[in-house]
Every structure is written in structure tokens, then in C-alpha cells.
Amino acid sequence: MANNYQYCVDLQEVDISQRQAINKIILRVLSTAGRDAQSYGFGVDAMSSNNSTWVLSRLAIELDARPVADDKYSISTWISDFGRVVSTRNFELIKESGELFGAAVSQWCIIDINSRTAIDLNPYRERASKAIEDKPSPIAPPARMGKVTPTKSLEHSAGYCDIDFNGHMNTIRYVELMLDMIPISYLKSNNKMRIDLQFLHESLYGEELMVECEESDGEYLFEIKKQDGTPSVRGSFKFTAQ
Amino acid sequence: MANNYQYCVDLQEVDISQRQAINKIILRVLSTAGRDAQSYGFGVDAMSSNNSTWVLSRLAIELDARPVADDKYSISTWISDFGRVVSTRNFELIKESGELFGAAVSQWCIIDINSRTAIDLNPYRERASKAIEDKPSPIAPPARMGKVTPTKSLEHSAGYCDIDFNGHMNTIRYVELMLDMIPISYLKSNNKMRIDLQFLHESLYGEELMVECEESDGEYLFEIKKQDGTPSVRGSFKFTAQ
Numbered sequence: 001m002a003n004n005y006q007y008c009v010d011l012q013e014v015d016i017s018q019r020q021a022i023n024k025i026i027l028r029v030l031s032t033a034g035r036d037a038q039s040y041g042f043g044v045d046a047m048s049s050n051n052s053t054w055v056l057s058r059l060a061i062e063l064d065a066r067p068v069a070d071d072k073y074s075i076s077t078w079i080s081d082f083g084r085v086v087s088t089r090n091f092e093l094i095k096e097s098g099e100l101f102g103a104a105v106s107q108w109c110i111i112d113i114n115s116r117t118a119i120d121l122n123p124y125r126e127r128a129s130k131a132i133e134d135k136p137s138p139i140a141p142p143a144r145m146g147k148v149t150p151t152k153s154l155e156h157s158a159g160y161c162d163i164d165f166n167g168h169m170n171t172i173r174y175v176e177l178m179l180d181m182i183p184i185s186y187l188k189s190n191n192k193m194r195i196d197l198q199f200l201h202e203s204l205y206g207e208e209l210m211v212e213c214e215e216s217d218g219e220y221l222f223e224i225k226k227q228d229g230t231p232s233v234r235g236s237f238k239f240t241a242q
Numbered sequence: 243m244a245n246n247y248q249y250c251v252d253l254q255e256v257d258i259s260q261r262q263a264i265n266k267i268i269l270r271v272l273s274t275a276g277r278d279a280q281s282y283g284f285g286v287d288a289m290s291s292n293n294s295t296w297v298l299s300r301l302a303i304e305l306d307a308r309p310v311a312d313d314k315y316s317i318s319t320w321i322s323d324f325g326r327v328v329s330t331r332n333f334e335l336i337k338e339s340g341e342l343f344g345a346a347v348s349q350w351c352i353i354d355i356n357s358r359t360a361i362d363l364n365p366y367r368e369r370a371s372k373a374i375e376d377k378p379s380p381i382a383p384p385a386r387m388g389k390v391t392p393t394k395s396l397e398h399s400a401g402y403c404d405i406d407f408n409g410h411m412n413t414i415r416y417v418e419l420m421l422d423m424i425p426i427s428y429l430k431s432n433n434k435m436r437i438d439l440q441f442l443h444e445s446l447y448g449e450e451l452m453v454e455c456e457e458s459d460g461e462y463l464f465e466i467k468k469q470d471g472t473p474s475v476r477g478s479f480k481f482t483a484q
């Protein structure tokens with residue numbers, strides 16, 4: 001069953017275009033996933049007692065518009081597919097008027113906290129079945145991305161404020177490193193956008209990362225690599241005029 | 243009159259030591275200032291209609307302990323002094339048991355949004371008087387700091403995710419740049435800490451900043467400078483064994 005979660009845009013979340021910042025919207029989408037999983041008893045806290053945790057594998061989000069300070073909106077979420085290894089969770093972002101302004105599709109795995117390898121989702125099938133709805137994903141699934149041919153790059157050392165309670169680089173901080181390399185004119189524009197993210201290998205505290213960006217007209221491709229060249233995250237940001 | 247604001251530590255706010263991250267605690271302190279000012283009708287939104295806004299000039303915070311995930315705590319806040327140019331707002335951080343675990347003192351100015359210069363606080367005196375309590379600051383006022391003799395430094399370009407709705411570098415992002423340069427052993431330890439911050443000149447989107455750090459035993463001094471050498475922020479982090 002799809003559930004709805006309510007949000008209100010705080011002035012602190014607003015970017016220089018006076019709309020909710022892109023990273024803050026993605027944070028709300030991921031929080032919604034956490035809240036919904038928790039409500040059905042398969043949230044991060046329930047999993048940790050089994051020494052396992054959810055890991056985001058891929059995410060795609062499309063935004064046609066963004067709310068401004070004090071705007072209220074809701075995020076509707078449901079699972080459309082609960083496979084043996086991957087669970088697909090969908091999102092619709094809905095204005096107070098009922099109008100859709102964005103949508104997202106995410107793919108999650110469960111890993112063993114110690115070995116950091118994917119485990120079978122089957123033990124959680126019964127609980128997850130209540131969150132499943134026979135409704136297709138609202139947008140195309142997250143793209144699989146290849147290497148980039150960088151036109152610019154930036155070094156970043158994973159610091160105290162980048163990492164979560166497990167010592168791994170936070171999902172949103174990867175997104176922020178990418179956003180910071182996109183010209184502000186695109187981020188301030190009224191263009192529609194589609195973002196694809198693919199999480200390949202976790203980064204740990206102190207790791208030296210290289211953020212590589214390949215820019216072409218209205219399209220920004222990213223690869224965040226570890227020192228030995230292992231890709232940590234890949235991303236694609238596409239902007240199209242309304 | 244002092245007012246109390248309630249908080250609960252979310253798992254997402256917890257650092258690698260499993261306690262609420264230092265930057266997240268400072269964010270709560272600053273949010274408390276905003277909420278309290280708003281409740282008396284002199285918050286950021288009320289000021290903006292007069293083309294003026296609050297600017298944090300200095301902050302000192304002492305923490306003896308930090309809460310863990312799901313802990314509830316409250317922040318009590320009051321104004322002890324409302325001068326012609328500076329307002330002094332105080333904070334006590336209180337566990338659910340009633341035990342004090344931290345305290346802070348902040349000094350604020352009001353600036354004209356366009357000219358970015360300090361203006362007279364007098365027009366707000368009547369509203370602010372309700373928030374004043376005849377109770378001294380709980381800790382020593384924020385220190386005035388000089389230049390540092392850097393033992394290490396880092397370049398940082400103020401990006402999309404660093405700036406607020408005015409295009410100025412966010413207070414918390416300065417703190418995060420400093421925290422990321424302190425050895426994690428200190429940030430994970432059970433040491434008491436005192437942090438002093440002094441905000442001197444605002445930084446704008448795209449500015450190239452140099453974060454300079456002078457480290458000695460248990461003490462980290464910072465200066466974040468603009469390209470022309472103008473100091474933007476100075477900070478001091480002191481750790482002492484319990």
C-alpha cells in the first residue's frame with residue numbers, strides 16, 4: 001500500500017533560487033523511504049538487530065518544479081517489486097493542490113553489516129508485502145552509467161562531517177559534491193531536471209576521493225573514484241527547458 | 243523570559259562515535275535562536291519585511307557530553323543583554339533527566355540586507371524585552387581571536403550546497419570545514435570541548451577560501467580567509483579530558 005508523508009519547506013532548506021535545494025529534496029525522498037520501512041517493521045533499526053542494513057544501490061529522480069519556503073507538500077511511496085536481491089521503491093512528490101511536481105525510483109539491497117555483502121531479501125518478504133502496491137514506477141528506472149571522460153575534477157577527502165554512524169560516506173554528501181561542480185545557472189534555472197545515481201563501492205573516513213565531471217550542453221556526468229581508481233558513485237544530471 | 247525547545251536525536255544526525263554530531267548540535271542551537279526570536283515577532287521573516295536580517299557575530303559552546311540516537315533533550319534560551327548594536331543570547335542544553343550537558347553564548351547584530359552593514363537594534367527593543375531574563379551567561383563569552391600560524395591548510399570553493407538563500411556561505415558549513423580538519427580521535431573521544439567562533443566577513447558563492455589550521459596539543463585554531471587575505475571566520479576548538 002502506498003503511504004503519504006507530509007513535509008513543509010523550512011527557510012534553511014532554500015537555495016539561492018529561493019526554492020528548496022536539490023540536495024534537501026533528495027534527503028526528504030530518502031527519509032521517506034526510511035520512515036515507510038520503519039512503519040512496516042523493516043527499517044534500519046529493526047534490521048540492525050539482525051546485523052544487516054539497507055543500502056541504496058540506485059536512484060533516479062525527476063523534478064518539474066521545486067517548492068519555496070513554507071510550502072507544504074507530500075511524498076507518496078510504495079514498493080513495486082521486492083525481488084531476491086533488490087527492492088524497488090517509488091515516490092511521487094505532490095503539491096498541496098494535488099499536482100505532481102516530481103517523482104523518483106530507488107533500488108535497495110540489504111547487506112550484512114560486517115561482511116558488507118548483499119544478502120537475500122526473502123526473510124523480509126512478509127513484512128515488505130504490505131508496502132507493495134501493484135502500481136508501476138512513475139519514471140524510467142535509474143540508468144546504468146559508464147566511465148566518464150572528465151572535463152574537470154576535484155579532490156575531496158572524506159571528513160568527519162561527510163560520514164555516517166557506520167563511518168561510511170553519506171549518500172547526500174556524494175550528491176552535494178556533484179551539485180557543487182554544476183554551474184549555478186543550471187541550478188537556478190526553471191529547467192526540468194533528471195538525476196540518476198549509481199552507488200558502487202562505499203567510501204570510508206579519510207579516503208581521498210576524486211570527483212570527475214564530464215560536462216556537455218545541459219548534461220553533467222560524474223564519477224567519484226577512490227585512489228586506486230575503484231568507482232564509488234556515478235551520477236548524471238540532465239536539464240531540459242520547460 | 244527563558245523558553246525551552248524540545249529535540250530528539252535522529253539516527254541520521256549521529257556521528258561515528260554514535261553520539262549526535264557536533265555540527266548537528268550547533269545547528270540545533272542556532273535553530274533554537276531562530277525559533278525563539280520568531281515566537282516574539284523578531285525572527286528572520288519579520289525582519290526581512292524591514293529589509294534587515296540577523297547576523298551571527300560570535301558563538302561559544304561548551305559540551306561536557308553528547309546525546310545518542312533517540313535521546314530527547316531540551317535547549318533553554320534567553321537574552322541577557324540587548325545593546326544598541328549587539329544582542330547576547332544564551333543557551334543551556336538539558337538532558338531529559340534535568341542534567342545540564344552543555345551551554346552556549348551567542349552575539350548577534352542586525353544588518354541592512356542591501357548594504358550588509360550593522361544597524362541600530364533599538365527599533366526591536368520592545369519586542370526583545372520579553373525574551374530578556376536577568377540571568378547571566380552560563381559560560382564565558384565568545385573569545386576574540388587573532389591570526390593563526392597554520393600547520394596545515396585546505397582550499398575550498400564556496401559551492402551551491404554551502405550557501406544560503408542570500409547567496410552567503412552558511413554558518414554551519416564553516417564549522418564543518420573546521421571539524422573536518424581536526425583528527426577524528428578528538429571528535430570520537432569523551433573529552434569535554436569548548437568551541438569559539440568569530441564571524442568577520444561574509445563569503446559569497448564561488449569565492450575561493452583558504453582554511454588554515456594551527457594545531458597544538460588538544461587545541462585547534464582556525465582562520466578561513468578569502469583570496470585577498472581578508473579573514474572570513476576564526477575558530478578555536480579546545481578538548482580537555484573529563
